Amino acid sequence: MEVTDIKTYMQALGREARAASRLMAKAETATKNQALTAIATAIKRDKEKLLAANARDLDEARAKGLEAALIDRLTLTPKGIASMAEGLLQIAALADPVGEVSGMNYRPSGIQVGKMRVPLGVVGIIYEARPNVTADAAGLCLKAGNAAILRGGSEAIHANQMIANCVKEGLINAGLPETAVQVIATTDRAAVGELVTMKEFVDVIVPRGGKGLIERVSNEARVPVIKHLHGVCHVYIDKQANLEKAIRIAENAKCQRYGTCNTMETLLVHEGIASRLLPELCRIYLEKGVTLRGDTAACSLVAEMDKATEEDWNTEYLAPILSIRVVGDFDQALEHIATYGSQHTDAIVTEDYGCARRFLREVDSSSVMVNTSTRFADGFEYGLGAEIGISTDKIHARGPVGLEGLTSQKYVVLGDGHIRQ
Secondary structure (H helix, E strand, O other): OOOOHHHHHHHHHHHHHHHHHHHHHOOOOHHHHHHHHOOOOHHHOOOHHHHHHHHHHHHHHOOOHHHHHHHOOOOOOHHHHHHHHHHHHHHHHHHOOOOEEEEEEEOOOEEEEEEEEEOEEEEEEEOOOHHHHHHHHHHHHHHHOOEEEEOOOHHHOOOOOOHHHHHHHHHHOOOOHHHHHOOOOOOOHHHHHHHOOOOOOEEEEEEEEHHHHHHHHHHHHHOEEEEOOOEEEEEEOOOOOHHHHHHHHHHHHOOOOOOOOOOOOEEEEEEOOOOOOOHHHHHHHHOOOOOOEEEEHHHHOOOOEEOOHHOOOHOOOOOOEEEEEEEEOOHHHHHHHHHHHOEEEEEEEOOHHHHHHHHHHHHOEEEEEEEEOHHHHOOOOOOOOOOOEOOOOOOOOEEOOOOHHHEEEEEEEOOOOOOOO
């Protein structure tokens, strides 16, 4: 779509979203679920159209010389389209958080005070490559009673617009405003600049993508942002760890999938068990093609390991590369995580209950784990259904952001003629 005046176009989208948000806030659960089901049906019905639109995106991406990893994320398959539709049905099956009242207590004055969960209002979501995010984001925002303005990557414009048509059809089917979910129809990057500064129309921005995108949004936004910049995730193997458990967890945390934000990037090992653990564990990593970078103590135990630099401890590789450090004690492990971590996900492997409790209490990350893989830091695995992203901010939403993270709370007060004395 050719848009000559980006500011006017975005302002119009914002006004329509704000008006739609008031209607969405009072929509019944059954109505929202009807819309989600209708969108899923339309997506399954239009599978061939979606594949054709995606093929256009892929042709253009290859012509521009985009890297293989990006093209992989951009590619839709029949299975992927079926999963997209299934994800919407799963969101429909989730409990509706809107209107939930909690903590109602009588005060000495006789009034009752509690909190009610309410939609955020208008959510702007900016994301790259993956067309399935259009359906996920639309579904989650819709179920949480919000209006949404979605800005997908320019490389997925044709597939995103096709999915947007299915979303619009589902909203109309349920009698909800079709402007409750709007997918920006221009690839002009100026649209992002407008979206993140429209504080009169947009209540929160959620960027999903690479560090460059998230930094740009964070720097330019005049609207609150739910984000994480990067995932430098740690596993600390304590001297009281069960070695069999530790090897299984450390292998999975790194090798189950390399390119995700909850993949372990740094392994910390207590010096008391390093000589027994590292040779066997590193043999597994090397067999799987993982490049190892360690401190002096780690390198002395594994000949194939390269010397780590200061930069390595700060790096989210998103690749088969792992930094390894041998630490003198528990406190040194915590100090390393505090210095180099990104407050995303960190885990300890130990049979020492006291150390486990201290780790949970003292490590300041959005997900902190004991005796399990960091790869579980995921909305689906946490029982949230689909997720809109991961937040490392210290606001109402922290960690995987599902339906509850797309709502806020307001105080509700009940009285019966009570007046303040």
